[in-house]
Amino acid sequence: MATKYEEAAFLNDNDAFETLTLDEAINCISTDQNSYYQRYDGRLYCPECHTPHIGIVNRDGNYFFRAYPGSEHTPTCFYGFEPISSNTFQEYVLREENHDELNGKLQRFVYRLLNRGNIDLHNLLLHVQNDRCTSNNTNLVNIRNRREIRRIPTKSISAPFNNDDLNCYMLFYGKVDVRYSIKGSGANAFHKIYCYKRDRNELLCSLSFSRNVAVHLENNYNLIPDEKKSNMCVAFYSEMKRNGQFLNARLTHSKLFFMDSQ
Numbered sequence: 506m507a508t509k510y511e512e513a514a515f516l517n518d519n520d521a522f523e524t525l526t527l528d529e530a531i532n533c534i535s536t537d538q539n540s541y542y543q544r545y546d547g548r549l550y551c552p553e554c555h556t557p558h559i560g561i562v563n564r565d566g567n568y569f570f571r572a573y574p575g576s577e578h579t580p581t582c583f584y585g586f587e588p589i590s591s592n593t594f595q596e597y598v599l600r601e602e603n604h605d606e607l608n609g610k611l612q613r614f615v616y617r618l619l620n621r622g623n624i625d626l627h628n629l630l631l632h633v634q635n636d637r638c639t640s641n642n643t644n645l646v647n648i649r650n651r652r653e654i655r656r657i658p659t660k661s662i663s664a665p666f667n668n669d670d671l672n673c674y675m676l677f678y679g680k681v682d683v684r685y686s687i688k689g690s691g692a693n694a695f696h697k698i699y700c701y702k703r704d705r706n707e708l709l710c711s712l713s714f715s716r717n718v719a720v721h722l723e724n725n726y727n728l729i730p731d732e733k734k735s736n737m738c739v740a741f742y743s744e745m746k747r748n749g750q751f752l753n754a755r756l757t758h759s760k761l762f763f764m765d766s767q
């Protein structure tokens with residue numbers, strides 16, 4: 506499968522790179538196609554290694570970023586690796602001994618979204634052997650030699666979803682507004698975090714979880730039912746399921762979620 510990018514590095518007029526997300530590009534292209542191409546055509550690169558050119562492609566009404574055919578990433582670039590298969594990654598995510606490390610990866614990923622320091626994506630590479638992944642052997646020497654190294658699959662919740670983004674274990678992320686909700690009470694209560702497109706009341710997806718998980722999340726993130734938190738960066742590991750027109754992911758452990766404010 507060709508790598509899909511949800512952001513690209515834009516080389517601006519000052520010869521500096523800035524991030525263009527897929528949803529920003531789609532907004533721009535649907536507002537004024539000519540000005541999109543004037544500004545960005547030929548000036549987008551791999552968001553990590555800045556080497557291959559990236560172009561926008563429209564297939565069946567869905568836009569996505571794709572590297573120009575035949576272009577190579579630098580040897581250690583995150584996007585040069587194959588994603589970990591869903592079953593293998595699910596098994597890794599559900600093993601509790603990995604939760605602290607997985608949470609650390611989410612934290613770094615969110616800090617990267619928030620531009621806090623120069624954080625690369627190497628810590629989202631894992632060693633996969635016999636359908637089992639570990640964080641062993643992910644030093645740069647092994648990465649350069651590409652010894653059974655795969656990348657954690659990632660998906661922005663504010664970019665459009667395709668069928669192949671559903672029912673797969675991935676790292677989901679987004680810059681969104683969130684609202685915490687509790688319906689019902691006691692052991693039968695439903696706990697959810699709703700994620701909205703920023704500054705709009707457009708629901709992107711929800712995250713549902715048990716009372717046990719809710720207790721930790723309420724404490725860690727000062728969640729108050731029905732209070733909206735704006736300009737948040739969220740990241741979590743789960744699989745997204747479609748229920749009618751709604752997208753929902755089930756969160757099985759509080760450490761599989763991380764959130765911070767802009």
Ligand SMILES: [Zn+2]
Nearest residue numbers: 551554578582
């Ligand atoms: Zn690259």
